[in-house]
Amino acid sequence: MSLALSVGLLAAAGVYLVLQRGMIRIILGFVLLTHSVNLLIIAAGGAARRDAPFIGGDTSMAADPLPQAFVLTAIVIAFAITVVLATLAVVGSKDDDTEEESEKTELDIENTSSDAGGDK
């Protein structure tokens, strides 16, 4: 149950952060979501058998190695994505804000309306 609650906690925190403002919080939320999903995948292999899957000793209580291999891959790919997201946070002319200020919003509305007019 602790494992399930951990998955849920991380998922909730991740979703919350991802929906806030600013690239950094989105990145942190993404990281937490990754943790959540990785734990879920490991949990899918079962939490009852908890020995490391090494051959040589007694493997009767060894954990399922397949989810572990998946998660190992997932961690590294998530890291690559995190790095790219982080890069996006520091380019451009503003800080990492993901939402426009109010004056920009007006400009945006103008743009959209002129776009729509252009299509007719």
Add this chain to the structure above:
Amino acid sequence: MTLSAILFSTMGLIAITMLATRFIGRNAGWLAATVLAFLAFSVVTRIPEIIEGTGSFSGLGVIEETTPWMPSLDISLGLRLDGLSALFLIIVLGVGALVMAYSARYMSERNVHPHTGYFAWMLLFAFAMTGLVLADDLILLFVFWELTTIASFFLINRSGDKASAPAVRTLLTTAMGGLALLFAVVLIVTRTGTTVVSEALVNDVWVEDQSFTASISVLVALAALTKSAQFPFHMWLPDAMVAPTPVSAYLHAAAMVKAGIYLLLLFSPALGGTLVWQSILITSGLITAVMGAIFAMRRFDLKEIMANSTISQLGLIVALIGVGTPSALATAALYTLAHALFKSSLFMVVGIIDRQAGTRDIRVLSGLWKTMPITLVTTVLAGLSMSGVFPMLGFISKEYLLGQMLGAGDSALIGVTLTAIAVFASSTTFAYTGRIILGAFTDYRGTNRDEHPEGHEMKEVVREAKPSFYGSALLPALIGLVLGPAIAVLYPLIGAAGSAAAGEIYKAKYALFGGFTIELALSTSIILLGLLAISQRRRLDNFFEGRILRFTAIEVVESIRLGAISIGERVGNPTRTDKPAQHLFAPWLIVGLVAVVGLLMAPSVGELVAPQEPWSDALWLGLLVVTVIPALITRSRLVALILVGGAGFIVALWFFALGAHDVGMTQLLVELLTVVALVLILRRLPSVFHTVGRSRQLLTGFLAVGVGVLATLVTFLFTGRREMSPVGQYFLDEAYNDTGGNNVVNTILVDYRALDTFGELTVIAVAGIVLIGILRSRFMLSEITPDMTKWSNSALARSVDNTLPVRMLARWAAPLIVLLSFHLFFRGHYEAGGGFIAALVGATGFGLAYLGASDDKKAPVAWPYRGLLASGVIVAVLSGIWGFAAGSFLKPIRFDIPLPWGGEYGFTSAMVFDLGVYLAVLAIIIALLNELGGVRQSEIEPISQAGPALIAESYHGLGDDPLVKDSVGATKATTPKKGGTK
């Protein structure tokens, strides 16, 4: 020649002609014409084989060839020449040769752009048509079908600015038919289990499952009707007349529109005779026949008259195929040949008039009968054939068409109705033929108003074209004249074509004069009606002057097209925003819904395998709570980062607790490096987060709690309720025997599922390249350096001294880290470790070196990371190829290497692969330190020297301050207003 030789000759001809245009310009057309004529002739020489196939005069003989093409998909280059495809192939290649010869004089003489593209697309089209009629594989048939569509699009589109819209309309219409054909092909292949056309068409399913036959009938008819410009898809053909005249002559008269006819005839053995098939074809065909003929009466542009005439004539053929008796199908084949001859001739004549007189508007043209006598003769010959006058080939085909119409249907009423419509269409044909000849060559202006359209002026002096120009138009007209009396020559070919289309032996026999029959009476009445119409031409012109319908077909198509675009726009609008939250909201909602549905539909979940969990599990959960919850509340970026990093460490502990040692180690190291990367980012950003409104916090909080609860429930209910998975057990049992490795997880990564890992390694390399690309193409935010002036006298300002302990640490730790990294790498196959972990450990060494440096620019991490990224992928590919040489890509090769101190080291090529992983992972971290860490920016004017004012400005977004130069001279287009995060 073999069939594949013919097909590949047409393909090779594309390249040869393209090359030839470089040297001889438009005269390359003669070369192409010669080759195509030779190919057409070689098809003719093979006709006896087709007929001899059954020993009868007109048999079902075929020539078949099969070459494997994509064996894994069961697609073969199955080619087949029967009577039907032979007839169409001769038309495609023969008319192709004529049009090529014609192009050699029609196209302008120039050396700068020697029409290379024109010839390339035309010959690509010839190749596609050749493939289409030869294909005996349904998928191949579809591919060539689409290729003709594409070639047609480009041929129309390349003829100027005005051509774009018609080209798109043509493409949309014909591509829709292509989709219908694709559906049909997929359905047929799944139902009959074969992709071979000739086998699929004789399958029992056509007789047994009438609803299947009916749906295929609709799809195939849809494909053919769009291609052959039949009602209600007729509008693209007149529209496509913006293309150069040779293109129209070839694609839109003789070849591409005939592809639809070919398809109908090809599928006739399976679909013919069914009610759906007959009603669609006869209705659409006859409507088009009448409509096209009337439209031709309304037009003044010779080419537009021809286009409408084409759809009208094709309508008659389509209706004839709908009738579907063997003799009707054979007559349809004959009519197709006759039409190809007279219509290609007429189109080429239009081009000649256009070139010689400077216009093709019949209101302007006058008096050409004096100056262009041979063109007149050509037009009259082809025109007589079109309007079915004795003794042209067109006369015979029209006569027999009427005969078939009369006999169609079960009741006489149907036959009479169809015949009456055909007679009306044919009389109109006769009338507009007169309109063409009188309009083009006499001073008949079409209306009694003395209208003079703007931009259409006839040249003052009009001369007859040279024989090399009019020759290609005259030849098919003459053939149409000769073949009338010599119709017997065609019996074998038409018989074989009819037999193939009917699926039974049919002996063709036609008479130029078959006595005083009803057909002859009908033919005579057509001519009389036509003559009457010509004599009343001024009245008729005035009658047709007004608009018949209140909208044109083009307007309908345009409004459908624009409507589709605006619907798409509306569908896409919610996602057309830069705000990530708006994009990210939907997935959670959907995931939530899936989870709810999953929970509701789930079967009983079974008992937990281990209901008791160790006390430590609760500890990990508790630690997560105390790190994660504050991370959500804090407004400080740094605090949030530290807390999330802490959560990552606890997740790593979770992994260790669950027996995932490799995963735990990787998680630990990745977490470390993530924090390092984000710290590098944070120093360019303000210290606190942006504020978010209360209502949004509540909404997102609500959604987050919902997702969290669902995730918990799903995890709790669906995991931990079974024993080891069979595949997991297999790996535990067999990993050592299969791979020689003890570390099962590592063997899965590099031995069993190496291709996955290879993909992952590529992802890392791509991420590295993306990272470099983003940073080099856009401005990075400036660093926000704290104002050090008030600290200048304190110890904090002395970076060199302050970093001394770390440097001291690094001095002895660095070699150890390198050694540890190698150790982990080499033992990875046997114990916890492997390429990932080893590289991450090695990377922490670089991190240490970076931290220990007194200044960013002095950090000893300036390694060639781009080369490393590439070499990682290359090493992995090489190890893959090594394995490929031994059987399959990435297959591990094992051998033992004796160690100098005794014993052996079990080496496997999987370790070379692991080295690739190592290099790529290491490289991305070095790239990160260099690109974001400021090491690379040595050429930039240091921000700290510019003073606090500039820092403040940079923060507010003046990224393009002249002082901040991009070290690699990247584009400076990114101004604050245009660029930014948009």
